[in-house]
Amino acid sequence: MVAAVLMQMPEAPAAELLLPVEEERVLITASDYFDSEEYLVGPGDQIWINFPGGVPFAGEPEAVATVVLPIGLDGILVIPGLSPVDVTGMTLMDLQESIGYSIRSGYGRLSVSSGLYRSARFEVPVTGQVALPGIITVNGLTRLTEALDVAGGTTATASLSNILEVTASGDSVVHNINDFLVRGRLENNPLMHRGSSIHVYSADAxxxxxxxxxxxxxxxxxxxxxxxxxxxxxxxxxxxxxxxxxxxxxxxxxxxxxxxxxxxxxxxxxxxxxxxxxxxxxxxxxPFTQEFINVIGQVEYPQPVSYAPGMNAGYYIGAAGGFTAAARQGGLKLVLSDGTEEEADLTKVVPPGATVVVPRVAVQFWQEYLTILTGVATVIISYQSVFNN
Incomplete structure (x- = not known):
């Protein structure tokens, strides 16, 4: 039996967008965020239907009322008194047309409006060049860029022009996020669909x-x-x-x-x-204007520092918080405003507009092994503690 929720609602209700990044719900008007020809309806979605003159299958219909009906896990939408509607493969626009036809056929020349009330959540695997590859939870109103944000964002070496979506039917579609970011073309930032998976390739160069x-x-x-x-x-x-x-x-x-x-x-x-x-x-x-010296790399606060005539690299590194523990203090470098590079030390006078680069110390092989062995020992001690208790 399908539970129908009756509400007094003189205007079409808003669709509910679940924002996966903040894990909060924000009500928006559906037409403000997506096209009904783009959204694929599916199990768990909730659909509103507005009946001017009252809901025909309600006991005491109001003058204007709206019913909210769920799409079942089998992909079937049941409107009381009418034949079930199989929504498989339907866009929201397809479903709206089907609902209108069914109600006109079953209840006479009754004109209704309908739309998405709530979008169901589902899981999408994301692999490749993202910070947190794995399975993420989204809904049908989540766009590709938002899904990638849920996966921790793309890495520095990711190809944003070559993002692969494999759909539930097995089709492969390549999306160019750069095209969306630069030109705002939504066709390259599609809504997520049930059964799809996303893979982010590495950039060729x-x-x-x-x-x-x-x-x-x-x-x-x-x-x-x-x-x-x-x-x-x-x-x-x-x-x-x-x-x-x-x-x-x-x-x-x-x-x-x-x-x-x-x-x-x-x-x-x-x-x-x-x-x-x-x-x-x-x-x-x-380059920064010659009023600043840029200090980057292994310093506590990489930032531009106001230029002081005659001051050396040590002065600017100190102004940026000093060296980090990982700094290679003997490998300083100056990048001059014309792009040329010079080796430097703390006593080197820095000309206006230059950048002071503090490199990272190389990790010795024995340090890597020591880190691994320390981690293994920690795991063994933890297991022993659990079993002894």
Whole structure:
């Protein structure tokens, strides 16, 4: 027997979107978030039907009432007094048309409206280049980018232009998330479907954007991006978050390896038309204005530090919180505003607009073995403690 919920609702109710990242429920209007031709209905979804003039199968129908009916685990929607509707393979629009036809056929020339009231949760496997590969819980209103966020986000080496979805029917569909992020095309950020699985491939080649980038503070002012053929430096910078207010516009350049030598190619990051096309492994350098010295790598607080004439690398490292425990203090490097690199030590005077790079100390093989042995010993002690108790 199907339980029908009757409600007073003069307007069509909102669909309920379960946001998997925050694990909270937010009511939204369905048409504001998805197209009824895009949403695939399925088991566990709840459908509202609005009956002007009252629900015909209710004991005492109200003037205007809405009924909420669930789709069963067998994929069947039962409207009391009418033939069951098998929703397998139906979009929400298909189901709306089927509901309208069934009610008109069974209850005379009765015009109704219907829609999604609540979207059921289901599981989707996510593998490949994500931080937390495994099975995640989403619903039919979750888009691909949101599903990837639930899986911890993509790694720095992920290919956002080559994300594979294998559907419940076994079809393979490749989605280009870069196209959605840059151009906003929703067809490359689809809704999740029951029975689908997602795999994120590794990028074939990478480029690096570093320096005065907006919003890149948490990554040490360096962003690793997938290389896209024929993409310009201007477009890549948009993917990297754009320029910081502290960018030295007149000193931007691309570091490119040509015939075993490193070449600096100047460009204007504000001109899209004349922006050079990138090659795989290019490094886009956006220097800070000469009012700042950028300190990155193994320091406590990687950040730009106000330039002080005549001060050395030790001064700027101290201003960035000092070395971390993993810093290789003897391997300091300066990247000058023209892109050239110099070896440095703590006494090296830093010129305006330069970047101080503090590398990480190499891990010795015996340290790796010691870490592994320590972990094994901890597990053994834990098991002994459990069994002894």
């Amino acid at each position: 990478l480029i690096i954007a570093e320096g005065a980038l907006s919003g890149a503070e948490s990554t040490g002012y360096r962003v690793v991006l997938e290389y896209i053929e024929e993409e310009t430096a201007f477009a890549a910078l948009q993917r990297a978050g754009g320029l910081s207010e502290r960018a030295g516009i007149g000193e931007c350049h691309i570091m490119r390896t040509c015939h075993d030598s490193l070449e600096a190619i100047p460009f204007d990051p504000l001109l899209a038309e004349s922006s050079p096309v990138l090659y795989g492994s290019d490094r886009i350098v956006i």
